[in-house]
Amino acid sequence: MPAPWTIGMFQTAGLMGTWQLPENRSTSFLELGHWLAxxxxLDAAGVDFLFFADDYGYPLIDGALPAQAMRGGISFPRADPMAILPALAAVTERLGLVVTLSTTVEKPPMVARKLATLDHLTGGRIGWNIVTGAGQNASTRLFGEAMTPHDERYSIADDHVDLTLKLWEGSWDDDGLVVDREAxxxxxxxxxREIHHRGSHFSADGILTTPPGPQRTPALFQAGASERGRELAAKYAEGVFIAAEVPAMRAQIADIRRRAAENGRDPEAVKCLIAGTIFVAETGAGAQELRRRTESVRSLADAAVQYAFFTGLDLSRMDPDRPLEASAALTETGRTNVERFLGPGAPTVRQILEEFQRNSVMGSPLIGDPREIADRAEAVMAETGADGFLVQPDAFGVFDSFxxxxxxxFRRRGLVAPVPAADEPVxxxxxxxxxxxxLDPAHPGAAHRVPSRVAIAT
Ligand SMILES: Cc1cc2nc3c(=O)[nH]c(=O)nc-3n(C[C@H](O)[C@H](O)[C@H](O)COP(=O)(O)O)c2cc1C
Incomplete structure (x- = not known):
């Protein structure tokens, strides 16, 4: 029997779905009750995890946040998911909690300590989404730094994760924390013990002061399908978020698994999750109506701003009837959403804008009544070889319809595991x-593990 699908849910600590619709609830993103509910x-529904994407950046055009981004609420404004997570840990029992921390912004000991702490507080339910950062042009301005070139950000990420893993895996033996009052x-x-690291970008000598949590190293995720992104995923990620049309997704998943095998890892140990939008209602007509309402409020100008956020490129200044120049691939901001529109049969700038207006960074949505959605989901899983879904919030910014x-x-068809019974272990x-x-012994992080004294003795 095939393994049940993994089901994660996508959020940012900001506006989600179509905030202009009166039913949209994401405008409450600064209220704790919104997140607790x-x-x-999701915990009660037996969903595997809730993921918070994050970024210090925002859309930047001509060196400033465009008025259109403020009016339209496009990748702006945003709160900090790390501040929300502990509250969610307190009101959930089984739900995984995955959060983005950028290797460009946060230093390794900061990432290691925060997530080790959260691993304790959640009883081992925490995951780290490793990113180099989408809105990097705005983020570097905010931090008063010079822009680090795209590929160098990935070299930094590689060294960062290596050191962070060393801190998690190497500082403490399993039995290092004794708490023996009598002795x-x-x-x-x-x-x-101290770990020592001399890498290409980071040096460290020291101890992670937080003892290891239940997972020791939190579950590791990666998102972003650029060439360097896939390389990073294949080396470290245990879960990968993939957003594309089906043929591109199939190719990306195959590529990541091939690279994972080259790294000596079990390719099937990298869980590939389809990041997808779903318009569902009791009837197909109701779902189409939701789609229509969503599209009616998203303009081409909004799409241009969102594209600028992900790529640093201003499509509104380019010839709408020509494809992107090949030099666009050299953008120093994000490359995934440039590379996907280059090559044979490349769309024109106008078509890219229209695509972004409809679907943004996601592939085509699944639209229909529940049975139509499940039929299509099964087909997409079979066509891509993916392991599950990272579900986008619905038009109202939440997951109620899903x-x-x-x-x-999905459960009726046996595609996802049943909701765990109360007496099942967490x-x-x-x-x-x-x-x-x-971590699996074949994962590079496992090499930083100091063999236990028992193992040495035998
Ligand atoms: C589902 C999904 C979630 C993502 N989450 C984040 C995120 O939280 N923060 C971020 O900076 N980039 C995120 N990205 C990746 C960006 O889209 C972008 O690809 C990346 O950060 C920039 O690197 P690139 O040049 O490899 O594209 C996400 C991508 C996908 C598909």
Whole structure:
């Protein structure tokens, strides 16, 4: 029997769906109750995890946030998901919580300490989405830094993750934390040690002061399908988010799995999740109506601003009847959404804008009643070889329509696991993804693990 699909849900700590619709709830993103209600509902529905994308950047055109982005609420404004997560941990029992921290912005010991702490607080339900950053042009301005070139950001990411893994895997033995009051022994000095790192971009000598959580290294995710992005995913990621049309998705998944095997990893251990939009209603006509209402409020000017956020390129200044210049591929901001529109049969700038107006960075949505959605989802899974879905919020910024209409149909067909019974043990996020409690021995992070004293003795 094939493994059940992994189901994750996509959010940012900002506006989601079509905020202009009166039913949209994401305008409450600064209210704690909004997030608590969402997390409780997903936990009760047996969803595997809730993911918060994040970025310090925002759309930048001519060196400033365009008025259109403020009016339209496009990749702006945004709160900090790290501040929201502990509250969600407190009201959920099984739901995985995945968060983005950028390797360009945050230093390795900061990432290691924050996520190790959250791994404890969540009982091992935390995941890290490793990104080099989409809105990097605005982010560097904000931090008063010079723009780091695109490929160098990926070299930094590689070194960053290597060091961060060393901190998680190498600082503490499993039995380093003793807490023996009679022996007056809190942590065993022989079982806690400094790690040493001399990498291409980072150097470190020291200890991660936070003891290892249930997963030790949080479940590792990656998003972004540029060449360098796929390389990073194949080396480190245990879960990958992929957004594209079906043929491109199939090619990207095959490429990531091939590269994972080249790295000595089990290709099937990299769970590839389709990031997709779903318009669902009780009837197909209702779903089409939702789609129509969503499209009616998104303008081409909005699309241009959103494209600028992901790529740093201003399509509104380019000849609408020609494809992108090949030099666009050299943008120093994000490349995934440039590379996808280059090559044979490349669309014109006008067509790219229209595509972004309809679907933004996602592939074509699934539209229909619950059975039509499940039929199409099964076909897409078979065509791509993916392992599950990262579901975009619905037009109202939440997941109610997915939870109420689609999940029951998926379950009826045996495609996703049943909601766990109350007496079933709580799994860590890595276990929910099909892995063991800790990093697979073939993962490069496992090499930083100090063999336990028992293992040395035998
Ligand atoms: C589902 C999904 C989620 C993503 N989440 C983030 C995110 O949280 N932060 C971010 O900077 N980029 C995110 N990205 C990736 C960006 O789109 C972008 O590809 C990347 O950060 C820039 O690198 P690139 O040059 O490899 O495209 C996400 C992509 C997808 C498909």
């Amino acid at each position: 969402m997390a409780r509902s 007056n022994l809190y942590a065993d000095p022989e079982r806690v 939870v109420e209409l689609v999940l029951p149909e 799994l860590t996020l890595r276990e929910r993804l099909g892995g063991g409690p800790h």
